[in-house]
Each structure stands twice: as structure tokens, then as C-alpha cells.
Amino acid sequence: MSSSSRAANQYAQFIRESISEPPPAINARFFYTSPIPIDDPLSPLPPPSSSTPSTYRQPPKPFSEYDNTALDRAWHDLRKKILQWNEERGEKGSSQEGSRVRPRTTSSLARQEREKRGSGSASRGPGTPKARAIQHPPSGLSHVEGSPGEDADMPEVLPSSATELSGSMDSTTTGTPFARAPSRKKLDPSPLQKFDDRPARPQVRKQDTYQWEDSSHLAEQSPAPAKRRQAEKSPMAKVAVGISRLHHVEMPNLQMTPIYWAPVHDTAEVIRATWFYKDTMLPVEVPVANMLEAGYIDLQCWTETWKDELNSAVEVGAIGEMKIVHKLWPEKPSKAPVSRPASIISGQDRSILGAATSVLTSAEPPETVEQQRAKAVEAACDIIDISTGPGGADNRAHGNTTYGRAGAVRHYATCGVIYSDDRDATILKPTLLPSSYYGRRPLANYIRKGHAIGIPVTRGFDQSIWDRLHPPKKGAKMAKAKQGLAVSETAADSTSARPNTDPDISSSERPHVTDLVLVVHGIGQKLSERMESFHFTHAINAFRREIMVECGNREVKTHFRTGMGGIMTLPINWRHSLSFEEGGYRPDNSSDAPPDPAVNEFTLRDITPDTLPSVRGIVSDVMLDIPYYMSHHQPKMIAAVIKEANRVYRLWCQNNPGFAQHGKVHIIAHSLGSVMAIDILSKQPTIVPPHLADPTKLDLDVEEPDHFLFNTRNLFLAGSPAGFFVLLRRSQLRPRIDHPSAEALADPTSNTASICGERGQYGCISVDNIYNIINGYDPVAYQMNATVDADYAASLRKAHVPSNTPSYWFPAGTSNASRWFGGYSVHPAPATTVQPSLSRLPSNVELEIHDFTREEIAEKRMTLLNDNGQIDYFVKYGGGTFEIQYLTMLGAHSAYWGLKDFIRMVVVEVGRKGGKDGTLPGLRAVKKRTPRGLGGAATVK
The missing domain is CATH 3.40.50 (Rossmann fold)
Structure with missing residues (x-):
């Protein structure tokens, strides 16, 4: 077994053995970033121009409880389909001559994990590791999304890269978390693949021939199968959302778009949030949320042991509180010899996150802070995936964060975290962290006494807190709007059953x-x-x-x-x-005929003077539709x-x-x-x-x-x-x-x-x-x-x-x-109800002139055209x-x-x-x- 395989085995085994029991599932909530609330029938119009970046820097808005349930259900169903799709692709790839796909795909490790844990675990649902192997660039299930600044430098791991490790893993290895889909920005080889940078040994041919009519030696190089595989699209899902069901969320790339009209700058980024700022219930930035969850798993904060540690830390004092502080971002790992990667895990640092980050960065240490942060987020996602298993809940945050706690997206690079119980935590900057020298005891003196300190965060969404912080609109006009709501049906929900479960349309008198x-x-x-x-x-x-x-x-x-x-x-x-810009005069001859040098072809742009450009632009874009129609x-x-x-x-x-x-x-x-x-x-x-x-x-x-x-x-x-x-x-x-x-x-x-x-x-x-x-x-x-x-x-x-x-x-x-x-x-x-007397009777001439037949025909025509x-x-x-x-x-x-x-x-x-x-x-x-x-x-x- 190669050193890289042993390192991968030790890495996965170490994470799996370090977690005594799976963490509880998170009450995740989907949010969207849009200037118009889709669940508010009286939402205001969008800004005059949506081309400015400030338009998209708006606080994200949560989907309704009904929509969130549907989104989360579709998200997990999509993971199952992706798992099955990857397994089918893996089986086809392994059967191809010459093994164009590397020995085994991510689904191989998924099957190993299910066999190891028994058939009962398979019914719990697929694990996220497989879900990340989607061949879709902006996938939310396929890779870890960071902030816009991070994403440009975030290395991604190809789904096939993990198979170089998995081919030599034994059956006791857990499901792989290393597979990633290609990034929309760039591609990088797997960090674990970099344990061994030697070129792959050429595969042994079954036969060697100089008979050029025999094309068997070209099977590996034939591009046709690869093209067929590229044409096969990975599973996708669309979920109708909003109070009127006029938008849908595309999965796994997590984009909300309108259903019935072309998007007009009204596409919205969607995120699946897991950690939230307690004072606003807005989602924590996706990379930070995944780091918080990794620390939560590392310390196993849901166990009774952690409660005992917190009580002991309070009793001991500042020194005790210093020991329970978790660094949000791990320190930059020191370089380790590639030939002995096992020493990384067997060292004194037994932190799961530290070990995972060290393994991922041991072959090629990151050059920049952004690259180091990206490696840490990748390791955190691996920990989250392994902790829940292939059939567990998805406790990862997904999506692209565009709005932070106060608007700007932050990473809290130097901060530490104190997990005060199985749900709440507090992010503290260095000057607020416990210190025996300064006598700072934030847990005992602030957090447990309910005093404000640092940035409080909570694991899972709380609807009651959101309703208290963001009360819904009320008033007579809002009541009328809710009574007059019209709702589009979808295959997923029927308007006959939805009012019983969706409070947003429960007051509508005629939703159908x-x-x-x-x-x-x-x-x-x-x-x-x-x-x-x-x-x-x-x-x-x-x-x-x-x-x-x-x-x-x-x-x-x-x-x-x-x-x-x-x-x-x-x-x-x-x-x-x-588009009517194809030009002016055109001869009637075929387009295949050679151009006639005597024919002059011109367009609207050629005959438009460059004076008064604003006025002429309005005339061209507005008034010319009428002569176009008459042409x-x-x-x-x-x-x-x-x-x-x-x-x-x-x-x-x-x-x-x-x-x-x-x-x-x-x-x-x-x-x-x-x-x-x-x-x-x-x-x-x-x-x-x-x-x-x-x-x-x-x-x-x-x-x-x-x-x-x-x-x-x-x-x-x-x-x-x-x-x-x-x-x-x-x-x-x-x-x-x-x-x-x-x-x-x-x-x-x-x-x-x-x-x-x-x-x-x-x-x-x-x-x-x-x-x-x-x-x-x-x-x-x-x-x-x-x-x-x-x-x-x-x-x-x-x-x-x-x-x-x-x-x-x-x-x-x-x-x-x-x-x-x-x-x-x-x-x-006239106000009087008495019929006015005739001033005089119509003369015979007037009666003869009046055409009653025409009047009757005209009246019938008018009545048939309008009641x-x-x-x-x-x-x-x-x-x-x-x-x-x-x-x-x-x-x-x-x-x-x-x-x-x-x-x-x-x-x-x-x-x-x-x-x-x-x-x-x-x-x-x-x-x-x-x-x-x-x-x-x-x-x-």
C-alpha cells in the first residue's frame, strides 16, 4: 500500500473513530437574496436600476416554512438521485477497456461505507460526499461555496481524483469526502492526490501490435465514450416557491429564477444556512458556518461530556476557560515530509480539524491566506460529511454568501469560539478571549449570566425568534391582498391541500x-x-x-x-x-448565391446620425416599433x-x-x-x-x-x-x-x-x-x-x-x-323619477329618416361584442x-x-x-x- 493510501486511510479512520456518535441534525433554512420578497403580496417595486452592485447587497430573506420544507425534502431527494447516478457512472466507467475512469469513483467508497455499517443505514438517505460529485459548475451539492473572494482561489477536487486513493482503501474505510465537482473558476488536482506527484505508470496493454487496421490499442484514446459521458447530465431539481408559485429554485446550483418569464435581473442567489446570528437570525457566512459546525463536531458539544467540561472550566477559572476555546480557523500547519504523512495524524495535535487540514495541505502548503482558508473549509466539510455518514442528515451550509452580519462578508480570521451549550456559541475577538494574565472569564461572567459579549450565533433556525425580530406586515390592505391571493399549483403541492399546511395562504378565500x-x-x-x-x-x-x-x-x-x-x-x-438589425434593402436571391457587388446593404445604425444620441436612442427603441409593424x-x-x-x-x-x-x-x-x-x-x-x-x-x-x-x-x-x-x-x-x-x-x-x-x-x-x-x-x-x-x-x-x-x-x-x-x-x-313629458311628438319626416333596422343591427353587434x-x-x-x-x-x-x-x-x-x-x-x-x-x-x- 502506498504512503498516500495509508495517509488517506489513517485520515478517514481517525475522523471516524474520534466521533463517538453522530451530531444531531440541523434545522437548516433556505434564504434568498432579492430586493423583492416573493412571499409578500404588497412588496415594493425593485430599485430603478439593478445594475449596481449595491442592489444585490441586501439582507437575505428566508423562504416560508412550507417552502423550506419542500426545498429541504427536494435537496435530500436530489442527493439520493446523485448517489445513484454516480454509482451507475462508476460501474460503467470501471467496465470500460483501458480503465479510462480511474479505478473507482466516489460511489465505490459509498458502497463500502454502507456495507460496513449494514443495510439499515442505507435507508437513512445518502451522505453528502456523494452529493458533492455533481458535474455541474455552480453546484451547491457539489462543492464548498465560499465568499466571492475565496471562490476565486478555492481549489476543487475532481470526482475521479479521489478514486486513486479509494482504489487501494480497504473495506473499513468510511465514505469519501474528498470528491468535488469542477469549480466554475478553475480546476485543481486533489490535495490528497498530491501526496504522490509521480506520473502514473502506463497501463499494461493486452497486446502490442503494429497492425494498423487493429484499433484495439486506440480504445483508451478514443474520445467518443468520453463525449457520451459528458453529454449525460447529472440529476437536477426545480422546486416552485413563493406565495404565488411564480418562481422556482434550481438545484443543485441554488439559483431562484422566474418560471413564466425571462429573468430581468431578478435571479436570486439561494443559500442553505445552518448557523445563524442570534440577534438577527440572519445566516452566518457559508464558510464560517461550516467552520463552526466542524468545531462543534470536533468538541462534540452535544454530549454530556462537553457539559461537564464547561462546568469544570467555570470552576477552575480563566485557565480552564482558555482550554475550552476553539480556534475558528486552524493555524497554518508546518510542512511535513510527504514520505511520512502518518506523522501528521499521530502527532501531539489530536484535533480533528487540525489533522484534516494538515493532511490536505501536507503535499503542497498554500501560498496565500485565501488558499489556506479554502483548505480549512474543505477539511471542515469533510469532517461534517463523515460525521453524519452516508445515510445521515446534511449538516453542511451551501451556497454563495453575498451579505454578512452588517452587510460586509467577514471571516473572523483571528477569532475564537466558545460553545456554551449544544446549540449556542459565541464568536470572540482576541481581546475578549479568556486570559489568565488579564483575568478575562467571558463564559462565567458574561455568557452564562446573559450579558452581551462578542457575536452570539446559534445552530439551527428558530422561526419564533425570526417572527419576533421581523414581525409580518399588518393592515387592511395586507388583509385584502391575502384574501385575494391567487396561487399556481405545481406537481409537488396542490392548492386543495396547501392551505391546510401553509399559513401564508390560509387566509386566501380563493387560492385556486x-x-x-x-x-x-x-x-x-x-x-x-x-x-x-x-x-x-x-x-x-x-x-x-x-x-x-x-x-x-x-x-x-x-x-x-x-x-x-x-x-x-x-x-x-x-x-x-x-431583432430587426439585419439591415435594409435585400435582394430576393438565395443567401447561398455569391454577393453582388452592385447591391448596397445597410443597417439602422448606418443611417442614424451621431447627434442627440439619447433622443435618437429613445426614438429607435420606442417609436420605430410602429413602422416595423407596418413593414x-x-x-x-x-x-x-x-x-x-x-x-x-x-x-x-x-x-x-x-x-x-x-x-x-x-x-x-x-x-x-x-x-x-x-x-x-x-x-x-x-x-x-x-x-x-x-x-x-x-x-x-x-x-x-x-x-x-x-x-x-x-x-x-x-x-x-x-x-x-x-x-x-x-x-x-x-x-x-x-x-x-x-x-x-x-x-x-x-x-x-x-x-x-x-x-x-x-x-x-x-x-x-x-x-x-x-x-x-x-x-x-x-x-x-x-x-x-x-x-x-x-x-x-x-x-x-x-x-x-x-x-x-x-x-x-x-x-x-x-x-x-x-x-x-x-x-x-335627472334626480326626479317622473318621466319628462314629450315637448312634441316626432314628425313623420323624422320617423321616416330614422333607420330603425340599422339601429337594431348595430345594437345587436355591439351587444355581441360586449355584454x-x-x-x-x-x-x-x-x-x-x-x-x-x-x-x-x-x-x-x-x-x-x-x-x-x-x-x-x-x-x-x-x-x-x-x-x-x-x-x-x-x-x-x-x-x-x-x-x-x-x-x-x-x-x-
């Missing part, structure tokens, strides 16, 4: 989502690539929170239909996948909207089984997005074909439909120039024939070709209701009532969305509910005595997502019952005094 609202943006999203605060996703995140608050409003939810659940709002970001790029833009909407819808149906059969989908389209929505819905099938009814069974990469995979119930247009585009097309807005809306089913006589249109006619859209919300200060918005019938539109009063906030428009004592649900209008009818009998609604914005209209105009086009009246209208119209019977008085169409000579106003029947 029945209505999905997809929001299509308009112009300007190219600008968000340079200015993140303009990103559409941020606006929709705030819009979603306001919808949750409105769903919890008592006046609103009383008008919901029977069986109404929650409303979920998701953005459709179609612009980021498009040959239009099919590409429409296809991008369809593809992104279908992708989000398919992903939603995968996470919410049964939604495709029972859920309702609505669309809110803003600006140019509303024009594209009219284009798409004009060609949309009246009913989605049955073979496309279940999107989860479709492969959208292979089969890309040219329409939505869902039937659209309500279409809301906000800041829409769609009326102008209908005018350009010389078309009109018409309902779809045979469309199964509630109003069409109630009046079969309206389902005729004279009233309805067919698929493919521009403006003949397949929806139940269409709403056109207009901000009076928005210069882009146009009305659409006249696109149905101009004369009928002129006969209707201008409709305003009832205001959700009090103002001088409404008399004293008028509540918001009465304005919305009691039929109160901005232009109230309320009208399409245009003006929303209140701005106003005031000192208002400057031109300044108000600048922000009007993008202000819809924050308008309370618009938000309430969306919630009410999405949640109400279909048909005229479900409409609210405050939104119904009201006619003017027509025909001339008739008094009063009439509501459209």
Missing part, C-alpha cells in the same frame, strides 16, 4: 386560479434592455399585486360568479426575442406574440393540471400589442380544435400553430390605436358567427351573416367581450365604438369608468361602491386646478397599470357572470336623447 390574464405589451420594450426601470415585467408585477388586493375587496367579490377562483396575471414579453416584419412580430403566449399558457397548464379544461383566459393588450391582438384574434379559430385542446401534449418546437392555443374570453385594450388601424384597413369591428358567448346563446336570432362576420375578416374577432380603455390624456389611444357603427356610437353617452377614489365629481355621501355597483354615473340622470352594449370607456387620470395638460400627457400612455379604476374594472369584468344579467349598472351603455324630441335617457336593453 380559475382566470388567467395574459398581458401583451406594446412599443418601447427595446428600451428596457438599456433602462431596466422601463421593463414591462416590473409594471405587471405591481399590477398583479393590485389585482390581488382588489380581489379581496368586499364590494368587489360579492359580484363574482359562482365558482370564481383567483386571478393570475402574467406578462407576454414578445419583443426581446426579435414586411409584421408576420415576424405577430408570430413572436403567438409563440410567447402559447409558451406561457402551455407552461401554466403543465403546472396547473385541469386548467385547459376548466380555466378561462383573458388578454390585456397595450398600445401596439392591442393592434397585434386584433390581428391575431381576427384569424383565431372560433373554437380551438380538439386536438390542440391540451397544450401539455404538444411540442411547440415541432408544431408551431399560427394562433393561440386557448379561447379568449375578454379582450381589454389599453392605450390602443387599434381603431386607427381598422380605419386604415377600411374594415369594421364585428362579432364572430357561431361564437359560443353567453349573449349569442341567449339570442340565437343574432347569429346571422348580416350581423356577424367570419374568421379571417379583419376586425371579426373571436372573443366574448372587448373593452377599449382610454386615458383622455393619452395621444395614442383611439375610440372603437364607431368601428361597429358610427351613427349608433354617436347616440351613446360618453362612458366613464366609475372612479374608485373620491373627488369633487361626486356629491358628498356617495361611496365608491354606489358609484360602481349602484349605477351612479359621472353624468347623472354592456358599448366598447369605449374613459378612465379618470390627472386633473386638478394647476394641472398642465401637456406635462400630464407625457406619462399618460404608460400609466394604465397603476390606475385603480382600470384595475377594478378588469377584476369586476373578469369575475362577473357572463351575459347581460351579469353586467353592472355603472358600466352599461346609456343612450342620448334620441330620436330628437324624446325626453330623458335610455339604458341599452
Whole structure:
């Protein structure tokens, strides 16, 4: 047996024999670093720019208890899968001719440990040593994460490196802790491999031949098997988290990303914390936490023996307390001859951590302090893994620390630790450590008396302390938001069972989502690539929170239909996948043809002057989307909207089984997005074909439909120039024939070709209701009532969305509910209930001129397009005595997502019952005094 093998055996055997019993499992807690709390429905918007480093230096936030349980369960399940995956790879590797993989992988030692401890230990779960052998660069299970400064110099051990030792280990050796996955920064050979720096002896060939047609001698050098192994991905897991299940945590690299939209600087680092600062319950830095746990194991602080030692130290005095101090970081080990590594362990220093660090640094002592610290963390992780065994709990901290106790990440390089019991410890700087010379006795005079000294830390997370230090938000608005919460289901948890176990959604009255609202943006999203605060996703995140608050409003939810659940709002970001920078004029010949020197090819950048770069950048990123849409790029833009909407819808149906059969989908389209929505819905099938009814069974990469995979119930247009585009097309807005809306089913006589249109006619859209919300200060918005019938539109009063906030428009004592649900209008009818007498009867000429047939057709069309009998609604914005209209105009086009009246209208119209019977008085169409000579106003029947 070589000296390196003997050293490894003695090293592992020494650690295993030094621990009398496994330490207790830690109540670990997963934290994430994000400016937006994912469990707070009223969390604020992110900072205007997330590009600065200070954005990410925020205190980490804990996942909820329910999410933490799911994360920890998935973490340990992933370890089992990784163990099995490594075993399979190891068995395949050992069977390859020429032994391209070294004699045995980490799974070999895992099997030895299980055989040694018996089959009963295997059922306890896998050990962390195997879990660290993942071939994933940023893996949290695969290597020890340090601070950003440490990670650059932290040596990593390849999974195959430990096999050079394990090949000669006997069956009594415990599971190996030495295997590491390749670092994302660099690779280093195994420290234990460095015991023997001699090159490996060439393997003996079964035959030696000069027959070049015989390729057996090339088996070892053949790259094909290696490529196949590289293509095999190690097991991974994704766990949906957050109060609405809109994010998931990717394991083992511990990153939190959104599920339904592309990340917009909203990815978050996730850490699995084991030790916590007692005064804040924030996690201790990952390297420090692992060093604390290694010292905890070294001193065996959970045993009765340690309690006796503490009592004896207090009785003896300062000298006794000096003996119980544990150095957080071991001293730099002295160089030892490589030929006699056993002397490292058999020396006078019987400290587990000191011995482990000495073994790992004996072959090549670290050159810098960072390298020395990295070796110590590596040794600490080995101790933690061996102490729990291959089937024990994972007591290691994982992840990348970005925030320390006071913001800055610290290592406490010169500090010592006093473990005061089986859970608490105190980090002390040198001037606070016990000293017989100065008579310092921190354990007796401070710690045991409850006085503050040093930095107190605790092992395991305490939810009650966190709730006391960080009380949850309270208030009427928060209560409404929690009542209106809408939760996405996942395969791991069902909304029917989750409220019983998750207190965060226990107060939600309708957590199950029945209505999905997809929001299509308009112009300007190219600008968000340079200015993140303009990103559409941020606006929709705030819009979603306001919808949750409105769903919890008592006046609103009383008008919901029977069986109404929650409303979920998701953005459709179609612009980021498009690029129109391929140039200007192009000939129609094939791209394979040689370039024509007579053809001039230029791009937008070539024709843009370098003057006023800021203004021209805004014009290029915002205003040019409209001419792009009116060019040959239009099919590409429409296809991008369809593809992104279908992708989000398919992903939603995968996470919410049964939604495709029972859920309702609505669309809110803003600006140019509303024009594209009219284009798409004009060609949309009246009913989605049955073979496309279940999107989860479709492969959208292979089969890309040219329409939505869902039937659209309500279409809301906000800041829409769609009326102008209908005018350009010389078309009109018409309902779809045979469309199964509630109003069409109630009046079969309206389902005729004279009233309805067919698929493919521009403006003949397949929806139940269409709403056109207009901000009076928005210069882009146009009305659409006249696109149905101009004369009928002129006969209707201008409709305003009832205001959700009090103002001088409404008399004293008028509540918001009465304005919305009691039929109160901005232009109230005469207070008297007596019908005014006719000033005169209409003349025969007037009756002959009035076309009642056209009016009837127009009224039926309008009613089929909207149950309320009208399409245009003006929303209140701005106003005031000192208002400057031109300044108000600048922000009007993008202000819809924050308008309370618009938000309430969306919630009410999405949640109400279909048909005229479900409409609210405050939104119904009201006619003017027509025909001339008739008094009063009439509501459209």
C-alpha cells in the first residue's frame, strides 16, 4: 500500500473513530437574496436600476416554512438521485477497456461505507460526499461555496481524483469526502492526490501490435465514450416557491429564477444556512458556518461530556476557560515530509480539524491566506460529511454568501469560539478571549449570566425568534391582498391541500386560479434592455399585486360568479426575442448565391446620425416599433406574440393540471400589442380544435400553430390605436358567427351573416367581450365604438369608468361602491323619477329618416361584442386646478397599470357572470336623447 493510501486511510479512520456518535441534525433554512420578497403580496417595486452592485447587497430573506420544507425534502431527494447516478457512472466507467475512469469513483467508497455499517443505514438517505460529485459548475451539492473572494482561489477536487486513493482503501474505510465537482473558476488536482506527484505508470496493454487496421490499442484514446459521458447530465431539481408559485429554485446550483418569464435581473442567489446570528437570525457566512459546525463536531458539544467540561472550566477559572476555546480557523500547519504523512495524524495535535487540514495541505502548503482558508473549509466539510455518514442528515451550509452580519462578508480570521451549550456559541475577538494574565472569564461572567459579549450565533433556525425580530406586515390592505391571493399549483403541492399546511395562504378565500390574464405589451420594450426601470415585467408585477388586493375587496367579490377562483396575471414579453438589425434593402436571391457587388446593404445604425444620441436612442427603441409593424416584419412580430403566449399558457397548464379544461383566459393588450391582438384574434379559430385542446401534449418546437392555443374570453385594450388601424384597413369591428358567448346563446336570432362576420375578416374577432380603455390624456389611444357603427356610437353617452377614489365629481355621501355597483354615473340622470313629458311628438319626416333596422343591427353587434352594449370607456387620470395638460400627457400612455379604476374594472369584468344579467349598472351603455324630441335617457336593453 502506498504512503498516500495509508495517509488517506489513517485520515478517514481517525475522523471516524474520534466521533463517538453522530451530531444531531440541523434545522437548516433556505434564504434568498432579492430586493423583492416573493412571499409578500404588497412588496415594493425593485430599485430603478439593478445594475449596481449595491442592489444585490441586501439582507437575505428566508423562504416560508412550507417552502423550506419542500426545498429541504427536494435537496435530500436530489442527493439520493446523485448517489445513484454516480454509482451507475462508476460501474460503467470501471467496465470500460483501458480503465479510462480511474479505478473507482466516489460511489465505490459509498458502497463500502454502507456495507460496513449494514443495510439499515442505507435507508437513512445518502451522505453528502456523494452529493458533492455533481458535474455541474455552480453546484451547491457539489462543492464548498465560499465568499466571492475565496471562490476565486478555492481549489476543487475532481470526482475521479479521489478514486486513486479509494482504489487501494480497504473495506473499513468510511465514505469519501474528498470528491468535488469542477469549480466554475478553475480546476485543481486533489490535495490528497498530491501526496504522490509521480506520473502514473502506463497501463499494461493486452497486446502490442503494429497492425494498423487493429484499433484495439486506440480504445483508451478514443474520445467518443468520453463525449457520451459528458453529454449525460447529472440529476437536477426545480422546486416552485413563493406565495404565488411564480418562481422556482434550481438545484443543485441554488439559483431562484422566474418560471413564466425571462429573468430581468431578478435571479436570486439561494443559500442553505445552518448557523445563524442570534440577534438577527440572519445566516452566518457559508464558510464560517461550516467552520463552526466542524468545531462543534470536533468538541462534540452535544454530549454530556462537553457539559461537564464547561462546568469544570467555570470552576477552575480563566485557565480552564482558555482550554475550552476553539480556534475558528486552524493555524497554518508546518510542512511535513510527504514520505511520512502518518506523522501528521499521530502527532501531539489530536484535533480533528487540525489533522484534516494538515493532511490536505501536507503535499503542497498554500501560498496565500485565501488558499489556506479554502483548505480549512474543505477539511471542515469533510469532517461534517463523515460525521453524519452516508445515510445521515446534511449538516453542511451551501451556497454563495453575498451579505454578512452588517452587510460586509467577514471571516473572523483571528477569532475564537466558545460553545456554551449544544446549540449556542459565541464568536470572540482576541481581546475578549479568556486570559489568565488579564483575568478575562467571558463564559462565567458574561455568557452564562446573559450579558452581551462578542457575536452570539446559534445552530439551527428558530422561526419564533425570526417572527419576533421581523414581525409580518399588518393592515387592511395586507388583509385584502391575502384574501385575494391567487396561487399556481405545481406537481409537488396542490392548492386543495396547501392551505391546510401553509399559513401564508390560509387566509386566501380563493387560492385556486380559475382566470388567467395574459398581458401583451406594446412599443418601447427595446428600451428596457438599456433602462431596466422601463421593463414591462416590473409594471405587471405591481399590477398583479393590485389585482390581488382588489380581489379581496368586499364590494368587489360579492359580484363574482359562482365558482370564481383567483386571478393570475402574467406578462407576454414578445419583443426581446426579435431583432430587426439585419439591415435594409435585400435582394430576393438565395443567401447561398455569391454577393453582388452592385447591391448596397445597410443597417439602422448606418443611417442614424451621431447627434442627440439619447433622443435618437429613445426614438429607435420606442417609436420605430410602429413602422416595423407596418413593414414586411409584421408576420415576424405577430408570430413572436403567438409563440410567447402559447409558451406561457402551455407552461401554466403543465403546472396547473385541469386548467385547459376548466380555466378561462383573458388578454390585456397595450398600445401596439392591442393592434397585434386584433390581428391575431381576427384569424383565431372560433373554437380551438380538439386536438390542440391540451397544450401539455404538444411540442411547440415541432408544431408551431399560427394562433393561440386557448379561447379568449375578454379582450381589454389599453392605450390602443387599434381603431386607427381598422380605419386604415377600411374594415369594421364585428362579432364572430357561431361564437359560443353567453349573449349569442341567449339570442340565437343574432347569429346571422348580416350581423356577424367570419374568421379571417379583419376586425371579426373571436372573443366574448372587448373593452377599449382610454386615458383622455393619452395621444395614442383611439375610440372603437364607431368601428361597429358610427351613427349608433354617436347616440351613446360618453362612458366613464366609475372612479374608485373620491373627488369633487361626486356629491358628498356617495361611496365608491354606489358609484360602481349602484349605477351612479359621472353624468347623472335627472334626480326626479317622473318621466319628462314629450315637448312634441316626432314628425313623420323624422320617423321616416330614422333607420330603425340599422339601429337594431348595430345594437345587436355591439351587444355581441360586449355584454354592456358599448366598447369605449374613459378612465379618470390627472386633473386638478394647476394641472398642465401637456406635462400630464407625457406619462399618460404608460400609466394604465397603476390606475385603480382600470384595475377594478378588469377584476369586476373578469369575475362577473357572463351575459347581460351579469353586467353592472355603472358600466352599461346609456343612450342620448334620441330620436330628437324624446325626453330623458335610455339604458341599452
